[in-house]
Structure formats: C-alpha cells, structure tokens
Amino acid sequence: MDLKEHIALKQLPKHIAIIMDGNGRWAKQQGLIRAIGHENGTKSVRQVVEASAELGIQNLTLYAFSTENWNRPKLEVQTLMKLLVSSLKKEIKTLQDNNIKLTAIGNLGTLPKKVYKELHEVIDNTKHNTHMTLTLALSYGSREELLNTVKEISIKVKNNIISVEKIDESIINEHLYTRNLPDVDLLIRTSGEQRISNFLLWQIAYAELYFTQVLWPDFTKQHLYEAIIEYQKRERRFGKTSEQLS
Numbered sequence: 001m002d003l004k005e006h007i008a009l010k011q012l013p014k015h016i017a018i019i020m021d022g023n024g025r026w027a028k029q030q031g032l033i034r035a036i037g038h039e040n041g042t043k044s045v046r047q048v049v050e051a052s053a054e055l056g057i058q059n060l061t062l063y064a065f066s067t068e069n070w071n072r073p074k075l076e077v078q079t080l081m082k083l084l085v086s087s088l089k090k091e092i093k094t095l096q097d098n099n100i101k102l103t104a105i106g107n108l109g110t111l112p113k114k115v116y117k118e119l120h121e122v123i124d125n126t127k128h129n130t131h132m133t134l135t136l137a138l139s140y141g142s143r144e145e146l147l148n149t150v151k152e153i154s155i156k157v158k159n160n161i162i163s164v165e166k167i168d169e170s171i172i173n174e175h176l177y178t179r180n181l182p183d184v185d186l187l188i189r190t191s192g193e194q195r196i197s198n199f200l201l202w203q204i205a206y207a208e209l210y211f212t213q214v215l216w217p218d219f220t221k222q223h224l225y226e227a228i229i230e231y232q233k234r235e236r237r238f239g240k241t242s243e244q245l246s
C-alpha cells in the first residue's frame with residue numbers, strides 16, 4: 001500500500017532536514033567500496049527531492065558534507081566532490097522542470113573551485129524557482145555558523161549599526177546561513193545513529209527528531225512518507241500544555 005495516502009497534506013512540515021548517514025556501511029554490507037555507497041546515496045537524494053516536491057514540502061535541507069568530513073581519506077573526499085558536480089550537472093534540468101530552487105549553506109569558499117563554480121551556476125539558474133527550496137549543507141558545521149553569526153553581529157555593534165539592546169532571536173536568525181529558511185520542523189537521521197553531529201543546532205530547537213535504522217542508500221520515498229506520518233502523529237506543544245493547544 002502507498003503510505004502517501006496517509007499523509008495529511010494540510011499539516012506538512014514546512015522544513016525537513018536530513019542527516020544522510022550509512023553509505024559506508026551499506027557498501028561494506030554488499031562487499032563494495034565506500035564510493036559505491038555514496039553513488040547509491042545520490043539515488044536516495046533523488047527520491048527524497050522528488051517525493052518532497054510531489055507532496056508540496058516547501059523546504060528540504062540535506063547534510064551532504066560536514067566541516068568534519070574534510071578529515072576523511074583524500075580519495076573519499078574527491079569521490080564525494082565528483083559526485084556532487086556530476087549530480088548537479090545531471091539534475092539541473094529536473095530542478096528547472098519542477099520549479100525547485102537550489103541553495104547551499106556552509107563554508108562554501110573551502111570547496112574545490114570546480115564544485116564551487118558548478119554549484120553557483122545551478123544556484124543562479126534556479127534562483128527564481130518557487131515550488132520548493134532544496135538546500136545542500138556543504139562544508140557545513142553549526143558551531144562555525146554560530147561563530148560567524150556572533151562575529152558579524154559584534155562588528156555591527158562595534159560600528160554602531162545595531163545596539164546591544166536590539167539583539168534578539170530574529171537578529172540572530174538573520175545572520176545565520178539559513179536566514180531565508182524557516183525553523184526545521186522535522187529532522188531525519190538514517191542508519192541508526194542518534195546524534196545531531198553539529199547540524200543546524202539553533203534551527204532544530206523545536207524540531208521533531210526521527211531516527212531510522214535504514215541506511216541512506218536504501219532510503220526511498222516510502223521511508224520519507226513514514227517519517228512524515230510519524231511527525232503528524234506527534235503533538236508539538238512548544239512548551240505549552242495539551243489543554244492550551246486545544
């Protein structure tokens with residue numbers, strides 16, 4: 001049965017973020033090299049992008065490469081960067097056809113020139129699309145993002161552009177890489193790990209967390225539907241009581 005029919009389309013999460021984990025273990029299980037795991041991971045990326053666009057999810061953010069991932073063997077980093085370029089080249093048409101805007105968050109200046117160039121080309125070509133925003137977290141670390149935010153605001157205070165009294169949550173939001181995105185409603189992590197791993201620490205303050213054993217290359221549309229159905233079963237109280245909500 002298609003789980004999609006059990007989703008309440010009027011109560012969709014506005015922002016889904018995914019920690020795509022388990023490519024390496026998936027490959028190992030099949031007796032294959034890690035690169036093949038990542039390659040198959042791109043198929044799951046396609047599945048979740050397509051499913052989200054079909055449902056009408058407005059924002060999807062994928063953790064594709066963390067600041068810590070630079071410490072992986074050089075060859076693996078190269079594989080991931082190559083996959084990124086080839087996926088961008090391959091998917092630009094799909095993004096356009098489906099009116100999807102691509103954005104990226106992270107320390108993008110550290111990406112290899114070729115990746116940076118391709119990425120910005122796709123970002124630029126899709127910037128007027130309105131159906132969904134797909135954000136890739138690349139060379140992303142949440143603490144680094146928060147550090148940058150503190151520095152940027154401090155400079156503005158020093159130059160009398162903002163007063164200390166004016167600093168509130170919205171000022172912080174406006175200085176994060178995610179300044180144009182709403183808070184995360186649903187955070188999914190695959191492969192059985194139950195960690196946040198320095199991903200969107202500020203933005204997940206009230207997010208529902210969903211952990212699944214499924215390894216990322218095995219993650220399909222149906223798995224995404226399952227996560228959304230679970231999200232819709234939960235009561236989000238934002239610190240209030242059940243009675244206050246009803």
Ligand code: FPP
Pocket residue numbers: 020021022023024025026038039041042045062063064065069080083084087136191216
């Ligand atoms: C985690 O699996 C996955 C990554 C570090 C990268 C995710 C990248 C992709 C799915 C491919 C490219 C992305 C796009 C957006 C086209 P892991 O290697 O940590 O797995 P393990 O924990 O089992 O070793």
